[in-house]
Amino acid sequence: MPEGDTVWQTARRLHGALAGKVLTRSDLRVPRYATADLTGRAVLDVTPRGKHLLTRIEGGLTLHTHLQMDGSWKVYAAGQRWSGGPAHQIRVILGTADRTAVGYRLPVLDLLRTTDEHRAVGHLGPDLLGPDWDPEHALANLLADPARPLGEALLDQRNLAGVGNVYKSELCFLLGATPWLPVGALPADRAAKLPELARKLLEANRDRPVRSTTGRRGQDLFVYGRAPRPCLRCQTSVRAADQGAGSRERPTYWCPTCQTGPAPAPDAPQARRNRPTAR
Template sequence: MPEGDTVWQAARRLHDALAGKVLTLSDFRVPRFATVDLTGRTVLDVTPRGKHLLARVEGGLTVHSHLRMDGSWKVFAPGQRWSGGPAHQIRVVLGTADRTAVGYRLPVLEVLRTADEQRAVGHLGPDLLGPDWDAARARDNLRADPARPLGEALLDQRNLAGIGNVYKCELCFLLGVTPWLPVGELPADRAAQLPALARRLLEANRERPVRRTTGVRGQDLFVYGRAPRPCLRCGTSVRVADQGDGSRDRPTYWCPTCQSGPAPHPGGLRGSGRRR
């Protein structure tokens, strides 16, 4: 699933391509909205909300989409060959006189009244890259279930919106705790630091083509995707194991030396390791 900074970048590309322009092409290739025609309407803006994209058009309508694991939006100039996947994966095409936006493999795509956007995104917590950001509210949301593993709580978009699996792992590393540590056992100083740290990471990366949490070019991430290579801080082999709430397990990376707290038994690891 994409991170909030990836969705922010997608929204900006779509906004730059479509906002303020009249749609000359509108082609929804999902049965529920196949008869919707937005041609002749001006695109007002394209706004990210957590991991959701809201393209608002004249007449009080919003095209709501979510990328999840495989979805993407591509923008093409006139005459440019479309290159986001085979034609049968296209879910929607929105075009103006000088740009065409093509949505590939979008698992969530709907047209709703702009006044009803809360039906689609009202469940989300404070948006790390949005104008509604509220660090205190995000912290309270995370603390509401103190027994829940921190990694799972961070991925729950109802607590704070925008964190994906990469930032989950990197945040836990920077806080010095494993993703399996119950939220209620996170030391008070680090619990207070967490929302601001998460926002700082996403803000620093929303303009970058390559995500970086280390501040060192060529060594972009501390632990995510690095197993079994050495930890950049201590040299211990980075570990990886699945973490999830039962609906979907995600590969989770951590350093058993730099991060304290519970971790899977060796039999639950994707690579060799020990419980800390």
């Protein structure tokens, strides 16, 4: 699933292509909005909010989209061949005189009054890459349920918005705690720096084409996607297991030597290895 830095990059690309321009083509390919016509209206801005995208349009309208696991936005120049997927996967087309933005496989697409944006994103905690960032508020949210596993607390967008499965695993590694450690058991000094560490990682990567948490070329991530290869710090084999319940299970990676706290037994079902890293 795309994380906060990827969504920020997508918003910047869409903003650069559409903002300040009048729509000459509008096609919302979902039954609920099949008759909606945005042509003739100017795009005001495209703003990321955590993992959500808000495309604000003249006349007090906002197109709200979320990429979830497989969605993407592609921008094409006039006459350029579209290559984001087959036509039946297109959910929305927004075109101007010189650019066309095409949304593929978007599982969430809503056309809202701009004054009603809170219906889509009002539940989110402080945005790691947004103007509302508040580390103290984010920390209070994370610690509100001290028995909750650290990894699950980090993924809950109501606590802080923008962390996905890659950053979950990487943050837990950098904090020296397993993703199953109750968040309230995290030592106070490490808990205090968690929100700003998360922000630092996303800020460092929002302008990068390839995400890196290590600063090492060719070894971009400490643990995510590395099982059963050796840990970059101690050479212990990185382990993998799913964390969460049911449809919320996520492949989770950790080093059993560098990270302390509870973890699944070595013979527990492991997450599928070699899943592509979210970008």
